[in-house]
Amino acid sequence: MKTKVLFALLCAAGMLAPLAAQAGEVRNREVRQENRIYQGVDHGSLTTGEYDRLQAQEARLAALRARDQRSGDGISRREYLQLNRDENHVSRDIYRDKHNAHR
Secondary structure (H helix, E strand, O other), X not given: OHHXXXXXXXXXXXXXXXXXXXXXXXXXXXXXXXXXXXXHHHOOOOOHHHHHHHHHHHHHHHHHHHHHHHOOOXXXXXXXXXXXXXXXXXXXXXXXXXXXXXX
């Protein structure tokens, strides 16, 4: 009996661990992208307008992530995939803005 209970607990923990990892992964990516934005400002490859727009996009994603984490059991797989798509979009915007030679 104890073995079955222990096995059930281990299985439940194994299913919840990826959700916690996903939340941390999203947060770490936000931090890395923030650093890329600051680096672009420091090197002069981002204008003030580009900086403001990118910061607004990052703030929107941070608010979505926080809302998803508060919505019960953390970030669901669907929410994680949506946040990942949004982060990919912001990442492309950062790259384009840093390499556009201020056109």
